[in-house]
Amino acid sequence: MNLEKIFRISASGLKANRIWMTVVASNLANANTTRTDDGQPYKRRTVIFEASSLEDGGFRNVLQKENDYYGVKVVDVVPDGRDFRRVYDPSHPDANDEGFVLFPNINPVEEMANLLEAARAYEANMTVVDTSRQMALKALEMGR
Template sequence: MSLNDVFKIAGSGMSAQSVRLNTTASNIANADSVSSSVDQTYRARQPVFATAFSQAMEDQGFNYDNPPSDDAGLGVKVLGVVESESPLRQEYEPGNPMANEDGYVFYPNVNVVEEMANMMSASRSFQTNVEVMNTAKSMMQRALTLGQ
């Protein structure tokens, strides 16, 4: 792995954490939305990540006689965003204009406390990747000054 690969890996981590931050922001924004049916209610979403290393190992049919090439350390991939399967909140509010014929409204399955923890974790991970890039940049600049 060369020092240039550090930028690709940290960049993929920053991109993945941006997806995580956007998903978390969407969840928080829709936490108090109301619906009259289960099918129309917003469901919490979470991104699914995979390391490019494990994907490269699968692509190459990794075994101990055939180790992966140097391209294995490629960073993080966002495989997609999935909806949570946890149950929705159902509350009896017959005066609510969004209530169904039985007087119930449905709220998303978003836990705001968990989402805030996700947001803090994602922002710290993003910042860590920025620091990795800055450190690699400093190392490259110092290597250029060795011959002076």
């Protein structure tokens, strides 16, 4: 595997994990948002990843099976399908006639675990980039 591919694979992971961390931060920031522009509570969002080919598209990829998948990409950021939390608070401005307020379907503990996982994956990709760079520099030094 050449150095360029290693950097491209790690860069795809860095980009995907940065997007994931941004989505998790948005979820945490809106954990108590009971009304958005559409009048509904904020809906937790989640990231959909997919293995991706970093090579140029087209006929060449079909013929070169060794270049199947090299990296990851974010396919979509989708709303979570879980139901909203119902909390009884008749004094809340968004309470319905029965006194219940719908809150986002966000569990802060789950979001923090996701944030840690994304941060560690990001760090792992940075370690790959740094180690590959150091190995390339050592190889150049050996060639002197």
